Amino acid sequence: MPKTFIAGIGHYVPENIVTNKDLMKYMDTSDDWIQERTGIKERRYAHRTGESTATMGIEAAKKALANAGIAATDVDFIIFATLSPDYYFPGCGVLVQRALKMKEIGALDIRNQCSGFVYALSVADQFIKSGMYKNILLVCSEKHSFGLDFSTRGRNVSVIFGDGAAAVVLQPTEDKERGILSTHLHSDGESAEILAMYNPGTHANYWMEQEFAHFDDAEIGQMFMSHAMIENAQNFPNMDGPAVFKKAVVKFPEVIMEALNYNGYKPSDIDLLIPHQANLRIAQFVQQKLGLSNDKVFNNIEKYGNTTAASIPLALSEAVEQGRVKKDDLLCMAAFGSGFTWASALVKW
Ligand code: UT7
Numbered sequence: 001m002p003k004t005f006i007a008g009i010g011h012y013v014p015e016n017i018v019t020n021k022d023l024m025k026y027m028d029t030s031d032d033w034i035q036e037r038t039g040i041k042e043r044r045y046a047h048r049t050g051e052s053t054a055t056m057g058i059e060a061a062k063k064a065l066a067n068a069g070i071a072a073t074d075v076d077f078i079i080f081a082t083l084s085p086d087y088y089f090p091g092c093g094v095l096v097q098r099a100l101k102m103k104e105i106g107a108l109d110i111r112n113q114c115s116g117f118v119y120a121l122s123v124a125d126q127f128i129k130s131g132m133y134k135n136i137l138l139v140c141s142e143k144h145s146f147g148l149d150f151s152t153r154g155r156n157v158s159v160i161f162g163d164g165a166a167a168v169v170l171q172p173t174e175d176k177e178r179g180i181l182s183t184h185l186h187s188d189g190e191s192a193e194i195l196a197m198y199n200p201g202t203h204a205n206y207w208m209e210q211e212f213a214h215f216d217d218a219e220i221g222q223m224f225m226s227h228a229m230i231e232n233a234q235n236f237p238n239m240d241g242p243a244v245f246k247k248a249v250v251k252f253p254e255v256i257m258e259a260l261n262y263n264g265y266k267p268s269d270i271d272l273l274i275p276h277q278a279n280l281r282i283a284q285f286v287q288q289k290l291g292l293s294n295d296k297v298f299n300n301i302e303k304y305g306n307t308t309a310a311s312i313p314l315a316l317s318e319a320v321e322q323g324r325v326k327k328d329d330l331l332c333m334a335a336f337g338s339g340f341t342w343a344s345a346l347v348k349w
Contacts (some may be wrong), residue, residue: 010063039280
């Protein structure tokens with residue numbers, strides 16, 4: 001059976017840099033608070049109308065294709081991971097297929113939020129190992145800035161997130177010493193609502209009950225989004241930050257150790273750990289727990305904030321660009337987020 005390797009990688013971030021001081025114009029926050037609690041100094045925001053999750057993903061995809069030395073028409077499957085799609089439906093995968101004038105290949109959208117890249121990598125790995133596809137384009141992109149509450153009410157969430165995209169091209173290799181060694185995927189839906197965007201959605205909720213109590217069956221189609229939902233911030237991401245933090249610092253080391261144990265490695269064998277960029281404090285806790293030195297962990301959250309599905313490939317792409325990843329290096333990627341879902345991948349570069 002062939003193994004899967006990352007044949008090309010690229011990223012795209014919007015030009016517009018938004019500092020912590022910039023956010024102070026809209027909400028009661030401070031540069032000190034944001035830096036102390038999260039490590040974030042600035043993030044990028046996409047052009048309000050000129051850029052979307054798909055357009056940023058497409059820019060990253062073009063770079064990944066060029067880096068792999070293949071044409072868009074060589075791609076035989078697209079995977080797109082995001083929580084901020086251009087449309088409620090269809091997914092962004094088909095928008096990539098259209099923009100890059102690809103063949104009528106399959107396009108799959110993945111909704112696993114912060115774990116989106118590792119989940120998508122795992123799916124791609126199965127398709128390549130089985131021999132079904134030879135060139136998979138995996139795109140991760142987020143335009144968070146279009147759906148955040150910039151009032152003080154939403155400050156615990158809004159200061160964290162930023163926009164950006166990254167993409168990889170995955171191909172088979174017969175080299176047994178190279179490529180994706182294993183992926184490990186997990187979920188626990190018990191706390192699904194503590195990091196979630198509730199509306200628009202089809203679940204029955206308090207705001208619906210209040211506003212639509214008098215509706216008859218013929219009017220039910222209007223219940224998807226209401227003024228009350230908007231007034232009560234139901235259309236913004238909601239997060240119990242401390243609860244997520246507490247779980248993340250347990251699950252990150254656990255899923256990293258699972259990947260290492262599965263392959264007979266120990267933490268000291270890791271050449272570079274690329275954790276999902278949720279909070280620098282979480283990454284530092286994980287680093288300490290595993291006993292890794294600073295040069296063994298790659299973080300870029302200070303520049304981009306949390307770009308959810310894009311965060312790991314964006315960090316990997318920058319690490320490659322900066323020469324931090326060399327042939328035969330053992331890379332570990334790990335994520336934890338909404339769902340909860342968490343995941344890890346071990347890759348021999
Ligand atoms: O990638 C998805 C997964 N997400 C995560 O992994 C996020 C995990 N959680 C976190 O990173 C942290 O919990 C946060 C960065 C979100 C928050 O940091 P915290 O140290 O847990 O703060 P907190 O939520 O406990 O809030 C402490 C105080 C509160 O004020 P009081 O009640 O002590 O007066 C908040 O209202 O900080 C206040 N606060 C802020 N103050 C200034 C919350 N957000 C802000 C803000 N600026 N942006």
